[in-house]
Amino acid sequence: MSQFFPSGGDAAAPLGELRIALQVDIPSDVRYIERVVEIVRSQCAAVLFAPRHCALNVPVALSEALSNAILYGNGENPEKHVRIRAEVNDLRLILEVTDEGGGFDIALETSDPTSLDNIEREDGRGLFLMQQLMDSVERFDDHGNVVRLTLNRA
């Protein structure tokens, strides 16, 4: 059925002033990740972000931020929640992932997984990939630990 709902709509339709804000709250369980990613991905497609952004950059970077929030931030404590806010306008997509943990230092925790020392390690690619796939990755405190990913429209 989905081919009958072309996300683009009328080619003549203006996009400029359309503004979307989305908020999703989930318990600290990695099984929610795929569904949340699909929700944001479809949003991304609906506002006509580049196919590659919708299929690669957004799903992978958001997955990483969610895993980290669930595993490290909330220690998989099912009582703790992760909040995802997405804001899209004609210029950019901003994703904020908030966990209930104490935060961390992006610069300190990011290592180069492509170095000879690290290439065969199983972990340590999450923050690196977020930074590669997004235009900016920031962290700050705001009623919890917030990781903000920004992707400019191609």
Next chain:
Amino acid sequence: MSQFFPSGGDAAAPLGELRIALQVDIPSDVRYIERVVEIVRSQCAAVLFAPRHCALNVPVALSEALSNAILYGNGENPEKHVRIRAEVNDLRLILEVTDEGGGFDIALETSDPTSLDNIEREDGRGLFLMQQLMDSVERFDDHGNVVRLTLNRA
């Protein structure tokens, strides 16, 4: 590509506690309707509402509310905006469409388009369809004229 992003996710994944709130703001231009409907429809699919709800009830009822807000509420004045809020949880979908108009009386404005007198009329099916396709249709004032549509999960 979209078959690789099954909206359902892992069949074993819990849904219960996932909560989504979406807000979209558009100028008063009917060309935005199709895109907004697609955004909400994909949300609806992502949280596993029944296919029929996602393909029929939600798109048609929301289209009606949007047209009325743009045409009657805001008189197609491009300076005026329409705000759409969608909230989904495991029980129901709530859609609120807010325009900058003075409001109206649902009961007074709803007639039976299936009567012999009305069946050949071109207009007058909007509020009727919303009521047929949703579990409830309410109207109230809250910084504007709000039409609230509620659909319970099948």
Next chain:
Amino acid sequence: MSFSIKKQGDIVVVDVEGQLIVGNRQELKQKVLDELEKGEKKFLIDFSQTGYIDSSGLGVLVSLSKKIREQGGELRLANLNDDLKTLFELTKLDTLFQIADTRERALETF
């Protein structure tokens, strides 16, 4: 979304691709009225590639059907999926239109 029109024998066949809604219904109306003005009498609208239809889309079908009848012509519909059928049933418009399951069926019996 768009409307493609072609002639099959003496029948004008219109495909509705995508949605038929407030944003594009005038385009459908105009295209069909243009053909009616040229003297065409038999019209078939095929919905096999249609997503959803809103009340203003239904309204255009009603008004086209009336205008075509006034010229001694006939409008038929074909290929409504279950969701679209429900829409016609809810509004009782299934009693107003000749609705065929398939395009072939509609064309045969004109």
Next chain:
Amino acid sequence: MSFSIKKQGDIVVVDVEGQLIVGNRQELKQKVLDELEKGEKKFLIDFSQTGYIDSSGLGVLVSLSKKIREQGGELRLANLNDDLKTLFELTKLDTLFQIADTRERALETF
């Protein structure tokens, strides 16, 4: 999302259907390790039906590759679409794996 495993000659072929992410990577790991334990040596993972892979999915591929090599075996990958290729390039994992364009190519050259 799921993993289907079949034997083709002496090669174990795994299809990754859907995502390979933190929620299901352990399942892939276990399935492949089970085959390795049974004495299998040649493994091909086919990504033609894969959506996206996260860093934990990449990590599982790295650790499987190492374990298979330690048993004198070999792991190959096939059918990465452009987006997935980019992911391997960004992480330089394209230098660590034997990556074939098609399943046939991968099977032939084992």
